[in-house]
């Protein structure tokens with residue numbers, strides 16, 4: 001277990017791509033290391049062909065930045081790295097520089113549990129080039145995964161229409177942190193509990209569960225197994241009924257439920273983990289109701305995701321609680337969010353900021369330049385549109401036009417004076433100092449619920465959702481166009 005322990009006790013500065021360190025060295029060597037820059041972290045497409053994304057992971061980012069420090073052991077490792085000719089990769093003076101390096105960036109970010117959309121920044125980092133660069137990979141690793149899983153969880157919870165979703169993913173998750181971060185993000189996205197005990201301990205997520213087929217199989221009969229479980233946990237009986245014959249299993253659960261009742265206890269319900277979940281849940285409901293257990297819950301599990309849950313809902317399956325593992329914590333149908341981290345401005349020697357774009361053959365990949373932020377407009381509590389804008393340009397309250405960053409012919413006129421507004425990037429660090437009050441996980445989950453509530457249901461549809469309007473404010477659109485044309489010079493990019 002040494003590796004695990006070391007990993008979690010490390011402050012993660014080496015959890016980065018090697019090229020960040022070689023670039024840092026080269027920046028330092030060329031004297032550019034302290035030049036100020038602005039980087040933005042954003043994604044280009046909502047995952048799962050959905051209409052929204054739920055931001056998560058900021059708490060980890062804060063922790064990483066707060067503890068950003070090269071320790072002796074990190075430097076010892078870098079010190080022995082050699083080039084092909086046997087010379088050290090990093091000269092000792094640079095390692096000394098790293099040893100004395102203190103985190104001094106400004107970070108502004110969207111709060112965890114906020115609904116977000118493509119192209120708008122989730123995190124904005126302003127600071128010396130070396131530091132901005134050294135944050136890239138770790139920030140992307142954290143935000144990409146937790147945001148992906150929080151979004152998947154939100155979709156699954158939308159499909160469950162407010163019924164509890166229990167997260168059962170640990171055994172199928174992508175390794176140790178894949179499981180822990182997923183349990184955290186799944187809780188933010190709306191799951192009520194996790195089966196992962198360590199996630200319970202680390203994050204304060206309620207832990208819950210039933211029992212496995214092995215429990216039943218270890219007894220001579222199913223009835224004996226249910227009875228023994230009831231003896232051990234009279235207040236927490238959810239009997240797994242499908243080991244041998246599902247409907248007979250329900251009858252056995254009822255028998256033990258009656259014994260429990262005679263002792264003043266109520267069974268919570270049953271779990272079905274195989275077969276046609278619509279058919280068996282309906283039959284089980286009838287048996288339970290007829291036997292006088294109308295409040296007994298029916299839990300369903302077995303490779304569930306938002307689509308199967310929706311289908312079961314439309315089949316009027318009698319299911320009250322959903323146990324979801326593999327397809328949630330692995331984001332089964334889309335394994336990565338694809339968020340990127342791009343430089344958008346750099347400070348010149350005369351103190352002015354130079355906005356930057358990176359050209360791409362695909363116009364959709366040209367980044368948004370400058371020092372920008374994103375603002376959400378609301379009407380009667382519902383989100384109307386998001387505007388990405390340059391922070392130093394005035395917004396006319398009488399009217400602005402926002403322009404689709406991927407298609408300049410798509411535009412929307414907004415009258416800010418008629419809306420409530422919220423600036424989505426909040427100050428997190430100022431000159432390396434934490435200025436943000438970190439919310440509890442329960443507060444983050446609550447925010448996620450309210451945010452999803454503020455989104456029209458057409459954007460939350462699981463299949464072919466209505467596109468939520470996100471656009472560039474005119475000045476920003478203009479700046480982006482000018483920079484693209486300037487960079488392309490006479491070449492029109494059609495070769």
Ligand SMILES: Nc1ncnc2c1ncn2[C@@H]1O[C@H](COP(=O)(O)OP(=O)(O)OP(=O)(O)O)[C@@H](O)[C@H]1O
Pocket residue numbers: 273274275276277278279301302303304308311312315
């Ligand atoms: N009524 C239903 N409508 C749509 N999908 C369903 C329905 N009932 C079950 N499913 C889903 O169909 C799949 C059935 O999986 P599978 O073919 O492995 O059968 P199984 O019942 O798990 O078999 P086993 O007895 O081996 O566990 C699961 O993903 C399950 O969630």
Ligand SMILES: O=P(O)(O)OC[C@H]1O[C@H](OP(=O)(O)OP(=O)(O)O)[C@H](O)[C@@H]1O
Pocket residue numbers: 168169171172273301302303304323324325326327
């Ligand atoms: O299906 P998931 O969404 O991943 O949910 C978790 C699964 O894990 C458990 O059994 P396991 O799959 O280990 O064994 P089983 O398939 O034989 O029931 C449980 O019974 C669920 O089926």
Ligand SMILES: O=C(O)c1cccnc1
Pocket residue numbers: 168169195208209210211212301323325
């Ligand atoms: O508690 C359960 O029912 C459970 C836990 C993990 C995986 N599947 C089910």
Ligand SMILES: [Mg+2]
Pocket residue numbers: 302303
């Ligand atoms: Mg299974």
